[in-house]
Amino acid sequence: MIPVVLALARRAIVGNLRRPQFLAPLVIFPTMFLAVNVGGLTSTTGLRGFPKVDGFLDFQLAGALTQSLLLGGVSTGIASALEIEGGFFDRLVASPIPRFAIVLGRLLAASLVAGIQVLFFLALGLAFGATIKGGVLGVLLILLIGMIAGIGFGAIGQAIALRAKNASTVQGIFPLVLVILFVSSAFFPRDLLSAPADSIARFNPLSYLADGLRDPIISTVSWQPVLEGLAAAVGISVVAMGLSVLALRGRLRDA
Amino acid sequence: MSTVGPTAEERHALGGFERADLRRQLAVVIALVRRALNEITRVPGASIPGVLAPTIFVIGLSSVFGQADQVPGFGAVDFKTFVVPVGFLQAAGFTGAATGVNLARDIEQGWFDRLLLCPAPRLTVLAGVVASAALRCLLPVSFLFAVAMTIGVDFPGIGGLLIALLLIMGLASAFACYAVTLALRFRTQQAAPLMQMGSFVGVLFTPAYVPKELLAGWLEAVATVNPVTQVLIGVRQSFVGETSWGETWPALLAVAGLILLFGAFAARGLRRYAS
Numbered sequence: 001m002i003p004v005v006l007a008l009a010r011r012a013i014v015g016n017l018r019r020p021q022f023l024a025p026l027v028i029f030p031t032m033f034l035a036v037n038v039g040g041l042t043s044t045t046g047l048r049g050f051p052k053v054d055g056f057l058d059f060q061l062a063g064a065l066t067q068s069l070l071l072g073g074v075s076t077g078i079a080s081a082l083e084i085e086g087g088f089f090d091r092l093v094a095s096p097i098p099r100f101a102i103v104l105g106r107l108l109a110a111s112l113v114a115g116i117q118v119l120f121f122l123a124l125g126l127a128f129g130a131t132i133k134g135g136v137l138g139v140l141l142i143l144l145i146g147m148i149a150g151i152g153f154g155a156i157g158q159a160i161a162l163r164a165k166n167a168s169t170v171q172g173i174f175p176l177v178l179v180i181l182f183v184s185s186a187f188f189p190r191d192l193l194s195a196p197a198d199s200i201a202r203f204n205p206l207s208y209l210a211d212g213l214r215d216p217i218i219s220t221v222s223w224q225p226v227l228e229g230l231a232a233a234v235g236i237s238v239v240a241m242g243l244s245v246l247a248l249r250g251r252l253r254d255a
Numbered sequence: 256m257s258t259v260g261p262t263a264e265e266r267h268a269l270g271g272f273e274r275a276d277l278r279r280q281l282a283v284v285i286a287l288v289r290r291a292l293n294e295i296t297r298v299p300g301a302s303i304p305g306v307l308a309p310t311i312f313v314i315g316l317s318s319v320f321g322q323a324d325q326v327p328g329f330g331a332v333d334f335k336t337f338v339v340p341v342g343f344l345q346a347a348g349f350t351g352a353a354t355g356v357n358l359a360r361d362i363e364q365g366w367f368d369r370l371l372l373c374p375a376p377r378l379t380v381l382a383g384v385v386a387s388a389a390l391r392c393l394l395p396v397s398f399l400f401a402v403a404m405t406i407g408v409d410f411p412g413i414g415g416l417l418i419a420l421l422l423i424m425g426l427a428s429a430f431a432c433y434a435v436t437l438a439l440r441f442r443t444q445q446a447a448p449l450m451q452m453g454s455f456v457g458v459l460f461t462p463a464y465v466p467k468e469l470l471a472g473w474l475e476a477v478a479t480v481n482p483v484t485q486v487l488i489g490v491r492q493s494f495v496g497e498t499s500w501g502e503t504w505p506a507l508l509a510v511a512g513l514i515l516l517f518g519a520f521a522a523r524g525l526r527r528y529a530s
Contacts (some may be wrong), residue, residue, distance in 0.1 A: 025448045032455060039474030088406035121430045172304050182315025188322075197318035 001104075004097045008105020012079065023113070026071045027120050029064060034064040034124075037187065049191045049199035053218045054131055061125045062214035063187040065142075066206060068117045070150050070177045076110045077157025077170040084165050093252065103244050107154045114150020130217065138216025141226055145212050148233040162247035185246050186210035208232035280379040287383025290389060291357070295394065305349045306395045310402050313342035318405075319465060328469050332495045339403045340491040341463045344421065344483065346395035347427035348454025354388040355434020355450040362442045377525050381435070385518070388431030389424040396423055408494065415493020418503055423491050427512035430454045432517035439524035457483045485509035 016023050034057075042056040055057045083089045092102050122132065122139060132138050161170050181187075183197045184206035193201055201207045212229010215222050276392035295302045309525040324334040361367040370380060405409065411419065441449075460477045461484040467475055478484045489506020492498055 017447075026447070028452065029455070032452070032459070036463065038403060038460040039471040040462075040469075041320060041323055042471050043328075043465070044320070044323050046324055047325060158422055174308075176306060178308070178311050182311070182319055188319045192322045194318045194321035197315075203446070 001098045001101050001241065004101040005104045005108055008092075008101065009108035009112070012106050013110035015079065016109070016113060023075070026068050026075055026113070026117060029071065030046065030064040030068040030121070031124065033067065034060055034121075037063070044188075047192060050189055055129065057125060057128060058130045058218050059214065060187065061121055061130055061217055065118060065121050065146060065213050066149075066184075066186045066210045067181055069114055069146060069153055070181060070206075072110060072114055072117060073153025073157040074148055074153075074170065074177060075113075075157070075175070075215045076106060076154035077161040078167045080106060080158045080161035081164065081167040081170045085167060099248060099252070100167065100245065101115060101188065103155070103241070103248055104234045106158055107241070107244075110154025110157075111150045111236045112145045114154075115143055115147045117150070118146035124222060125217070132217050133219050134216030138221055141216050142213055143210065144232050145226075145229045148230070148237055149209055150234060152236035152238075152240045155237060155244040159240065159243040159247040162244065162251045164168075165251075180204065180206060184210060205232040205236055207237070270343070273477070280376060280382075283373075283375045284383040284386055286292050287380065288387045291354075291384075291387030291391060293309045294357070295391065300395070302353075302391075305353050305403045306350055306398055307344040309346040309395050310399045312322060312345055313338055313399060314402070314406070316341075316464070318366065318509055323465060326465065326469060329465060330495075332478065335403075335406060336408050336494055337491070339399070339408050340419070340487060341458065341461075342399045342403075343396050343423050343490055344426060344458045344487055346399060347392050347423050348430050348451070348458050349395065350388050350392035350427045351430025352434050352447065352450040352454055354384060354391070355438040356444055356447045358435055359438040359442065359444045359446060362438065363444065368511040371529055377529060378522060381518075381521055381525055385428050385431045385521070386436060388427045392423060392427035393420070396420070411493035412498065415498040418498060418506075419493065422486050422510055424504050425507075425514060426486050429458070429510065429513035431454075432521040436517065436520040436524045439521070439528045442528075457481065458487075461487045463487070482509040486513075508522055 036061050038057045044050065045053060045056050045059070051059070080089075083092075089102070093099065122142065126132070132142075134141065157170060160173060161167075164170055183200040184204040185193065185201050186206055190198060190201050190207060208225075208228040209232040210229075211225045212227075212232065215225040215229070264376050274343065313335070314337050314463070319333045321377065323329065324332065361370070373380075410416075430453070433453050437446050437450050437453075440446075460474065460481055462470060462478055467478055467484075470478060485505040488502050491507075492502045
């Protein structure tokens with residue numbers, strides 16, 4: 001099964017590289033949003049209750065990362081839907097390979113793309129004056145959480161694609177991505193969110209994911225937020241992969 | 256659409272062919288606008304995200320950054336009132352981009368080529384496509400306005416609201432011209448992110464979240480030269496204070512300039528496409 005997973009992952013990566021216009025929005029939109037947030041709201045770090053940070057950019061990097069990873073999930077979903085629309089998925093199903101490998105191949109590629117996204121935003125932050133207080137260990141932890149989350153978000157996109165079977169429906173979940181992101185602490189400290197977002201954010205796994213990504217940037221590594229972020233990423237991935245496998249079974253039953 | 260020429264009485268009454276020609280061209284524009292509006296009712300799934308997105312953005316921003324109005328220098332306005340006009344401008348941006356994407360789809364499917372074979376002036380076809388954006392943007396704007404009133408944003412007054420609507424429709428036309436230029440250049444729906452990016456940059460690289468004095472230096476410099484800043488100030492004035500001619504005319508001028516600029520690009524793009 002491993003060679004099949006690797007081959008499918010390589011195919012997905014090559015496909016991404018050949019159509020960079022699909023990858024570019026994953027970093028361009030979060031980068032622009034990051035620029036606008038930092039440029040417009042930099043004075044909010046002086047508000048009472050705001051954690052001690054060197055600058056608003058340091059705080060916002062985790063928000064941009066989370067947003068980018070979520071968009072990566074949408075992109076994975078669209079790629080899967082295009083494979084279904086184009087008939088490639090049906091040819092894969094008809095071939096003598098484990099069906100779970102079809103799911104895993106695309107998710108491995110999503111995880112690698114997530115790693116690139118993480119490195120891009122960390123490099124961007126460093127270039128514009130952010131500091132990663134957690135050092136090399138911090139970078140590795142951010143990379144780990146990001147790549148696991150990439151699997152989870154990719155699996156959600158894939159599950160939706162397997163159910164919807166067309167790319168435009170997957171594209172339509174974009175507003176939902178914004179909603180989930182806004183009711184988390186990805187962009188602002190949880191204690192400073194307005195009601196009811198502050199209450200919802202406590203139960204939103206994205207809050208823990210973003211806080212886990214943020215901690216190594218704004219402070220030396222504190223294990224509680226990092227482990228919570230890791231647990232959120234693993235939890236999202238396990239549940240989403242389960243949904244993806246169920247969607248695959250449903251699709252095979254229909255076919 | 257009738258292709259019968261004007262009667263002798265019409266020619267006499269209207270002073271020649273010009274008014275009859277104008278009427279026929281107007282019929283083409285109306286037909287194209289109706290076609291675009293029909294999409295809303297016949298393919299609602301495609302338009303729902305564009306209708307919801309500005310409202311989600313405003314409510315989300317208010318929930319997340321609501322405490323920003325506590326920053327010294329922000330003024331007496333609450334944050335959600337301050338960002339609702341940004342949502343209106345985003346509605347104009349989303350609609351403009353959607354117009355470009357729809358045109359790219361029509362090009363991909365060959366429908367636009369058939370349209371260009373019609374005996375209608377090409378600028379009329381362009382006008383129809385752009386006018387549809389001006390009208391379609393009223394849907395997300397109305398939805399956001401209703402939600403804004405529900406969550407406690409003050410009514411801006413009839414005069415202020417009409418000025419805001421005029422500016423938003425004008426801006427949607429300008430963004431549509433920009434997106435149409437890209438659609439005619441790339442001829443594929445894959446150019447959609449480029450279309451959305453233009454309006455995103457135009458709308459958010461302004462005093463969108465806080466007054467200009469509180470922006471970081473580089474963003475303040477960008478906002479100062481960005482003409483959409485004037486449009487935002489013109490739309491926002493009646494929500495945060497009194498409507499004044501001093502803040503209205505620069506906004507009208509900015510919208511007119513943007514329409515002329517991007518309209519010229521779109522017209523050139525159409526000429527090149529057709530040739």
